[in-house]
Amino acid sequence: MEQYEPNDLLIFARVAEAGSFSRAAERLGLPKSTVSRRISVLEDRLGERLMLRTTRRLALTEFGNQLLEHARQVAAEVDAVKALSEYRRAQPSGRLRVSMPSDFATLLLTDMLAAFVALHPAVSLELDLSPRRVDLIGENFDLVVRMGDLPDDAMLAARRIAVFPSGLYAAPGYLAEHGNPVAPDDLHQHDALLLLGRNSEAVGWTLLCGEQRWEGLPPARASANSPELLISLARAGAGIAAVPDYFAAPNVRRGELVRVLPDWRTPSHTAWLVFPGRRLMPAKTRAFINMVETAFTNVDG
Amino acid sequence: MEQYEPNDLLIFARVAEAGSFSRAAERLGLPKSTVSRRISVLEDRLGERLMLRTTRRLALTEFGNQLLEHARQVAAEVDAVKALSEYRRAQPSGRLRVSMPSDFATLLLTDMLAAFVALHPAVSLELDLSPRRVDLIGENFDLVVRMGDLPDDAMLAARRIAVFPSGLYAAPGYLAEHGNPVAPDDLHQHDALLLLGRNSEAVGWTLLCGEQRWEGLPPARASANSPELLISLARAGAGIAAVPDYFAAPNVRRGELVRVLPDWRTPSHTAWLVFPGRRLMPAKTRAFINMVETAFTNVDG
DNA sequence: TCATATTGTTCCATTTGCAGAACAATGTTA
DNA sequence: TAACATTGTTCTGCAAATGGAACAATATGA
Numbered sequence: 197m198e199q200y201e202p203n204d205l206l207i208f209a210r211v212a213e214a215g216s217f218s219r220a221a222e223r224l225g226l227p228k229s230t231v232s233r234r235i236s237v238l239e240d241r242l243g244e245r246l247m248l249r250t251t252r253r254l255a256l257t258e259f260g261n262q263l264l265e266h267a268r269q270v271a272a273e274v275d276a277v278k279a280l281s282e283y284r285r286a287q288p289s290g291r292l293r294v295s296m297p298s299d300f301a302t303l304l305l306t307d308m309l310a311a312f313v314a315l316h317p318a319v320s321l322e323l324d325l326s327p328r329r330v331d332l333i334g335e336n337f338d339l340v341v342r343m344g345d346l347p348d349d350a351m352l353a354a355r356r357i358a359v360f361p362s363g364l365y366a367a368p369g370y371l372a373e374h375g376n377p378v379a380p381d382d383l384h385q386h387d388a389l390l391l392l393g394r395n396s397e398a399v400g401w402t403l404l405c406g407e408q409r410w411e412g413l414p415p416a417r418a419s420a421n422s423p424e425l426l427i428s429l430a431r432a433g434a435g436i437a438a439v440p441d442y443f444a445a446p447n448v449r450r451g452e453l454v455r456v457l458p459d460w461r462t463p464s465h466t467a468w469l470v471f472p473g474r475r476l477m478p479a480k481t482r483a484f485i486n487m488v489e490t491a492f493t494n495v496d497g
Numbered sequence: 498m499e500q501y502e503p504n505d506l507l508i509f510a511r512v513a514e515a516g517s518f519s520r521a522a523e524r525l526g527l528p529k530s531t532v533s534r535r536i537s538v539l540e541d542r543l544g545e546r547l548m549l550r551t552t553r554r555l556a557l558t559e560f561g562n563q564l565l566e567h568a569r570q571v572a573a574e575v576d577a578v579k580a581l582s583e584y585r586r587a588q589p590s591g592r593l594r595v596s597m598p599s600d601f602a603t604l605l606l607t608d609m610l611a612a613f614v615a616l617h618p619a620v621s622l623e624l625d626l627s628p629r630r631v632d633l634i635g636e637n638f639d640l641v642v643r644m645g646d647l648p649d650d651a652m653l654a655a656r657r658i659a660v661f662p663s664g665l666y667a668a669p670g671y672l673a674e675h676g677n678p679v680a681p682d683d684l685h686q687h688d689a690l691l692l693l694g695r696n697s698e699a700v701g702w703t704l705l706c707g708e709q710r711w712e713g714l715p716p717a718r719a720s721a722n723s724p725e726l727l728i729s730l731a732r733a734g735a736g737i738a739a740v741p742d743y744f745a746a747p748n749v750r751r752g753e754l755v756r757v758l759p760d761w762r763t764p765s766h767t768a769w770l771v772f773p774g775r776r777l778m779p780a781k782t783r784a785f786i787n788m789v790e791t792a793f794t795n796v797d798g
Numbered sequence: 799t800c801a802t803a804t805t806g807t808t809c810c811a812t813t814t815g816c817a818g819a820a821c822a823a824t825g826t827t828a
Numbered sequence: 829t830a831a832c833a834t835t836g837t838t839c840t841g842c843a844a845a846t847g848g849a850a851c852a853a854t855a856t857g858a
Binding site: 517518519529530532533534537550551552553555652 | 834836
């Protein structure tokens, strides 16, 4: 430790306050022998006596009085920290920064988010719905929802919150220009919008239809690392994308996307809730995770 | 220790300030392993993480930021204590409360006291010259000059500063009324002013004249526990007192006292410098003691 | 005045916490 | 891209701090 241990300053403050080693020891939950020794050590380090102790009375030295001013402040800060910690333990509080795809928020979590805000008035929720892939630690996010791949970062933990059935989608304009595939092999003549995997490598397509299985890597017109971006690209007519049905649905309804090879489906996409470590989680984070999970177990078991 | 160790708050503050465990460890003079462990312990005690640490970057949690406010304050107090202590070590300073017989101050120490005040401008000297026997600890005295007996108190330490030859003295008026003794045995017909010893028991007289020795306990007209009081009583004509020649001298010069049995002397009186403990002495006290001792070695080596 | 209760200090077996090195993770540079 | 440098964490023998009991000192009360 440095030279003057604040621990001993705390003990000194408590002793001065209690006016007795024994009472201070009792309040501190320490044996009086330790209190006595710590004060002695402190005095040795400071090079001067702090209190003159008869077995009956305790008198502060002039220097002791000077020091007490500082020691009191240390004790006050310790009390403040204790209060702060207990408050935090009791109820979720503070800023909670969450990033998720905007589709995810609007389509799936609006009710849950509203309920969360209502239930935890001490939490101020900050939602980031930008499509970019945020830096969880660097930008101080508590939680991030990721689709598709989960980052293999030792500092991060993740929890699977939902699995979405997926299929191929494209814009009507694109299909009008390039033709509408009728069998998987037709895809080789099409522009594919591919999802980038963990190592920024394009992942090929796997198509399933009952027991049938087709695999291939069509020419990539563009690639991105999140399904949401693929949907945007497909809507703009850039090609065919394999994305979750649930997220394509609103676009289909608006006529901006149509299903390609409707008999075939692509492997399901997984949504992950990513957060930094799992060693000690703030109450606010724990509360949010729980609420997200119950929201999904209620929806699709 | 209590629950939240201020030591760990200090370490936390240093880490946050340095922005790195290694640098903080270096500044604290601790191995980085200790810094790492202490932060972990603190987080466990608080039940929440304070900082998210990549090997390259360090990001404070929202809670960490809240806590930092308090931790900084602790660190500031520690710095203040360090500065205070170093200032104290360097030069004597603060109040120095000293009690001594007024005769002692005026007859023997005026020059020395003036020199002390001049040499140590940061010390404010408070002299108590009251004849009463002060309570060293209870009244917050740093030093007390005592004549005759030294208190046998385990909490106190004492140093012998001077030995004063003594004899019998009385007021001319008293001798005119009761007669002037010519031999020691005549004293049994006189009123004696006796010095009270350690246990408030009157101490008998011992007279010396060359090789001759006389002992006796004349009837006590009054008794006191300090030679100064005996002088006052003798001057008032209350009887004969055995007191230091040096302190009787001014009264003799003024004709208020005369030597009784001038061939005989009484055992020397000793002056003691009493102070609380000797374990850790304030610089101001040490400086005063040194100056008193040199003053006396220069006078009567 | 003597017994009692309470205080601060000292002692020593036990345990805690430390220091240093090895390790794992992650940027950096050639 | 591969060797390197630097960071935070983990491990382990060992030293230092702890805490309960015995002790010494001192008010208090009968």
